[in-house]
Amino acid sequence: MKKNKISEALVEILLRISAGASVLAIIIITIFIFYKGIPLILKVGIVDFLFNLDWSPTRGSFGIGAMVIGSLAVTLASLVWSVPLGIMTAILMAEIAPHKISGILSRFVELLAGIPSVVYGFFGLIVIVPFIRNHLGGVGLSVLAGAIVLGIMILPTIINISRDAIAAVPEEYKVNSLALGATHYQSIGKVILPAAKSGIITAIVLGLGRAIGETMAVLMVTGNSTAVPDSLLAPVRTMTSNIVLEMGYAAGDHQTALFATGTILFIFIVILNLAVNISMKAGMEDGN
Amino acid sequence: MSVLKREKTFSLILLGALLLMSLAIIGCGGSEKQDADSQGESSELSGSITIAGSTSVQPFSDVLAEEFMVKYPGTQVNVQGGGSSQGITAVVSGTADIGAVSRELKDEEKAENLKEYNLALDGIAIAVNPANQVSDLTLEQLKNIYLGNITNWSEVGGSDAVITLVNREEGSGTRGAFEELVMGEDAIADYAIVQNSTGAVKTIIETDKNAIGYISLAVADEKVKSLKIEGVEASADNVISGQYKISRPFIYITTEEPTGLVKAYLDFVLSDEGQAIVVEEGAISEILK
Numbered sequence: 001m002k003k004n005k006i007s008e009a010l011v012e013i014l015l016r017i018s019a020g021a022s023v024l025a026i027i028i029i030t031i032f033i034f035y036k037g038i039p040l041i042l043k044v045g046i047v048d049f050l051f052n053l054d055w056s057p058t059r060g061s062f063g064i065g066a067m068v069i070g071s072l073a074v075t076l077a078s079l080v081w082s083v084p085l086g087i088m089t090a091i092l093m094a095e096i097a098p099h100k101i102s103g104i105l106s107r108f109v110e111l112l113a114g115i116p117s118v119v120y121g122f123f124g125l126i127v128i129v130p131f132i133r134n135h136l137g138g139v140g141l142s143v144l145a146g147a148i149v150l151g152i153m154i155l156p157t158i159i160n161i162s163r164d165a166i167a168a169v170p171e172e173y174k175v176n177s178l179a180l181g182a183t184h185y186q187s188i189g190k191v192i193l194p195a196a197k198s199g200i201i202t203a204i205v206l207g208l209g210r211a212i213g214e215t216m217a218v219l220m221v222t223g224n225s226t227a228v229p230d231s232l233l234a235p236v237r238t239m240t241s242n243i244v245l246e247m248g249y250a251a252g253d254h255q256t257a258l259f260a261t262g263t264i265l266f267i268f269i270v271i272l273n274l275a276v277n278i279s280m281k282a283g284m285e286d287g288n
Numbered sequence: 289m290s291v292l293k294r295e296k297t298f299s300l301i302l303l304g305a306l307l308l309m310s311l312a313i314i315g316c317g318g319s320e321k322q323d324a325d326s327q328g329e330s331s332e333l334s335g336s337i338t339i340a341g342s343t344s345v346q347p348f349s350d351v352l353a354e355e356f357m358v359k360y361p362g363t364q365v366n367v368q369g370g371g372s373s374q375g376i377t378a379v380v381s382g383t384a385d386i387g388a389v390s391r392e393l394k395d396e397e398k399a400e401n402l403k404e405y406n407l408a409l410d411g412i413a414i415a416v417n418p419a420n421q422v423s424d425l426t427l428e429q430l431k432n433i434y435l436g437n438i439t440n441w442s443e444v445g446g447s448d449a450v451i452t453l454v455n456r457e458e459g460s461g462t463r464g465a466f467e468e469l470v471m472g473e474d475a476i477a478d479y480a481i482v483q484n485s486t487g488a489v490k491t492i493i494e495t496d497k498n499a500i501g502y503i504s505l506a507v508a509d510e511k512v513k514s515l516k517i518e519g520v521e522a523s524a525d526n527v528i529s530g531q532y533k534i535s536r537p538f539i540y541i542t543t544e545e546p547t548g549l550v551k552a553y554l555d556f557v558l559s560d561e562g563q564a565i566v567v568e569e570g571a572i573s574e575i576l577k
Contacts, residue, residue, distance in 0.1 A: 056475060058458050066478075130495060139452045139496060141481055224457075224482040235481055245484045249343050249459035251370065 037263030057254040077147035086158030113156035121220030138233035141223030154207035165199020215240040336364035341375015341388030344461030408571035411505030415512040436477030454501030455480035506570030
């Protein structure tokens with residue numbers, strides 16, 4: 001028994017060190033991102049940095065406006081189709097499909113989540129981009145191509161979390177709704193979905209977070225031009241792509257401008273996380 | 289009992305993992321030290337030199353330095369980037385032994401009494417899809433295409449199709465050379481597709497029959513069509529003779545007559561062996577032809 005106590009203590013210490021290390025990593029990364037990025041933002045001016053549409057760092061013009069618009073455009077366009085599709089799939093899996101089929105579907109969704117993003121990007125470049133170029137016009141590398149690839153990538157996040165939220169709705173809600181004469185679909189639409197609302201919102205926001213942070217796949221299919229896109233078929237550059245694209249050779253202010261892009265991205269993600277927390281909290285209060 | 293047993297196994301696994309990790313860390317440190325020791329012992333040439341400058345020359349310097357250090361164990365050649373101008377500054381100020389420059393020296397730089405060693409020549413091919421009917425452009429037409437003034441292939445003798453402009457990312461050496469040799473002070477149109485590798489540029493040109501892009505002459509192959517510029521074919525011979533306009537020299541510079549390790553390195557670079565490496569890495573050698 002004494003031996004057990006010692007190993008028990010060792011495990012506890014190990015767990016504490018691990019937790020401490022990850023917290024420390026987050027703190028160090030945060031400090032580093034701000035330390036590297038803030039000086040340039042201050043030098044250029046936050047308004048100019050965020051809203052100036054001209055990005056020519058080697059000529060001394062540092063405006064990521066086109067990239068902010070680009071990130072938002074690609075992300076929102078991907079949510080437009082993947083959110084309805086994801087939620088409907090989640091409803092099917094949690095409420096309608098027989099247990100066996102729902103299990104099989106669940107395996108497929110897991111598989112979808114496990115594919116590396118570069119593979120999605122390659123698929124987009126070889127299949128989706130030429131399809132858009134040949135059938136819809138433009139150069140193919142476009143907002144639309146990014147939205148399609150990103151949408152597929154965030155489907156697992158949306159499906160899994162929405163399904164859990166729907167499955168977590170107390171059985172009595174459904175039973176009572178059915179007892180009052182509502183049909184199965186009426187119960188889903190009027191009782192179960194409203195009850196799972198906060199979980200579904202969390203799913204959407206996490207999907208949004210993944211979409212805005214995704215880099216490799218987007219970089220490969222969106223063309224990365226620095227102009228503001230004027231249509232879904234126009235090429236576009238996101239903030240994440242901007243960093244990866246130019247990181248290789250950047251020096252001096254150019255390099256700090258890339259860090260500053262990261263700082264802005266970091267702030268975006270923090271705001272999204274806060275939104276998730278708020279929506280989860282609201283959900284808990286609803287539950288009470 | 290079974291729960292306790294499982295916990296014990298779990299903790300043992302955790303401890304094992306920790307031990308392995310620490311062993312790995314110690315292992316790495318040890319081997320590095322050994323390497324340094326064995327290098328220090330075995331050769332007459334020793335010491336270290338630093339090369340700084342053009343990021344276009346950097347990949348060549350990296351490989352040359354590697355081969356040099358294999359040939360002369362005990363020597364250390366450090367290769368840094370920074371850009372051509374910084375390379376000159378570094379050599380003049382003494383922070384680097386050799387400066388790397390990927391353009392002709394300016395007059396005020398020549399006035400610094402620098403010694404120049406032509407390492408290689410670099411040409412840039414203007415690549416289009418093999419299906420493209422256009423096969424010759426003037427420098428003026430090329431510039432106007434990249435400025436966004438010419439947007440349709442029919443304006444330069446091709447079919448009626450919108451040009452897909454492909455550009456490299458800011459900071460890329462190839463882009464720097466293209467801007468310097470073709471664009472002058474003017475900026476490339478911002479709607480151009482941007483890709484951050486030669487491979488990615490080629491992929492787009494191979495798959496989009498209306499695309500135009502620029503790549504290093506050495507990597508241009510039959511999968512893309514290299515355009516003639518001002519009627520001159522993009523070839524190594526035409527770069528050496530100076531007829532092909534979109535080309536530039538790779539130059540090593542020093543402040544004084546090189547001695548010791550710096551001389552040994554420059555001799556190696558300019559030898560047939562060194563030049564063969566340069567050619568293999570994609571530049572054009574004047575010495576080997």
